[in-house]
Amino acid sequence: MAPSVAEKTVPAETAAPGGKDVKVAPAVITEDKGPSYPAYYPTFDLTEKWPPTELFEHHDPGLRADPLKPHLLNSNTTVHHLSPYIGTELLGIQLSQLPPAGLDELALFVAERKLVVLRDQDFKDLGFERQIELAKHFGPIQRHPTSGNVPGYPEFHVVYRDPTHDRFQERRNNRLSQVGWHSDVSYERQPPGTTIFWILDQPALGGDTLFLSQVEAYNRLSPAFKKRLEGLRAVHSAVEQAEFSAKRGGPVRREPVATEHPLVRVHPVTGEKALYVNPGFTRRIVGYKQEESDNLLQFLYDHIAKGADFQVRAGYKPGTVVLWDNRVTVHSATPDYDASKERRHCVRLTPQAEVPVEAKADEE
Structure with missing residues (x-):
């Protein structure tokens, strides 16, 4: 506001x-004149119920992309890398104007750079159907079981905070740090891949997002430790998220799931190996006793949190669209603005990808 x-x-x-x-x-x-885009104000319909998510065959568009990326990286495009390991800002392209081959190239580039920031985009003004159409190029869109969405368009995950609307303030008040590393809905049997996020209203200062490369986090581990992680699987759970929503009178649109995924997965396009654990949704290592699981996971969480040299901070401006590869990154909001005075309104479309494939240390 x-x-x-x-x-x-x-x-x-x-x-x-x-x-x-x-x-x-x-x-x-x-x-307060209200949100700039009131049609995207989050709604929480308690009667909305969905069946379990069905498995599907995923064909990553990055696999069919021209590696030279002529539609994406040409003489009109300015490229600014944010770090050696993750993050690139592109200027001079419009996401909405890319042909299918250009979207394939974008999927490949996002997989390679983990995070891509686009400026001066018209994406927020395209309308529901066109936004969904573009996002579906990367895969079927996940419908979030508890978040705010748009009536008739459950594909939209709405991120909204203002003086009268803050679902997570109680949780924030009980923590010294508001950093919360996670990979979106990693509990899904087929978790998201190329993810699209854009800004409708942004505080004058603050409200950025931290991103981190899980590929580089894995690369930093010793060969012996990588070998130790080989074959391990962890449970990712939606149960706590559903309970949090239900206790506050929010929806639980689908029965919460708990899914086993490998601790280290391989990207289907780049072949890179990445850690696949996050404190937001990973609960325990399969086959380990509780203390063993807690200690190993805590070591990995500390490793991620302390990896400032393979993290970047994405800042937002009017017209910003960010895309990241949810398979090989974790991210955290930075709610460092005064929500009693300002509004932050964003939207995410979350295309799902393949069933995570285990990576083996001896493949290196």
Whole structure:
């Protein structure tokens, strides 16, 4: 809820000696005009119920992309890498104008760079159907079981916070740090791949997202430790997320699932190996006793959290669209703005990908 700035005239009787009206410096006047895109205001329909997600055959569009990427990386495109390991900002392209071959190239580039930031995009103004059509190029779109969505369009995962709407404030108030590394809905049997996220309303300062390369996190481990992780699987659970929503009167649109995935997975396009654990949804290592599982997972979580040299911070501006590969990254919101005064309104479309495939250390 960005404040408006107005010039105000002070009446003569209260202004200055001499009795003349005087103009003073602009004053900040808080005036909430509501979200810029009210059609995307989150709704939570308690009657909305869905069956279990069915398995499907996934064909990653990055596999059919021209490795030279002529539609994406050409003379009109400016490329700015954010770090050696993750993150690239592209200027000079419109996501909405890319042909199918260009979208294939984008899928490949996102897989290679893990995170791609696009500026000055018209994506937010395309309308529901066109946004969904573009996202479906990367895979069937996950429908979130508990988050706010758009009536008639459950594909949209709406991220919204303002002075009257903050579902997670209680959780934040109980923590020293608000960083929460996670890979979106990793409990799905076929978790997301290329993910699209865009901004509708953004605080004047703050509200960025941290991203981290799980490929580089894996690469930093010793050969002996990589070998130790080989063959291990972990349970990723939606149960806690569903319970959190239900306790606060929110929806649980689908029965929560708990799914086993390999601790280290291989990307189907790049062949890179990546850690696939996150404190948001990973609960335990299969076959380990509780203390064993807790200690190994905590070591990996600490390794991720301390890896500032393979993390980047994505900042947002009007018209920003970010795409990341959810298979080989984790990310965290940074709710460092004052939600009692400002609004943050964003939307995510989350195409699902393949069943995670185990990577073996001896493949290196």
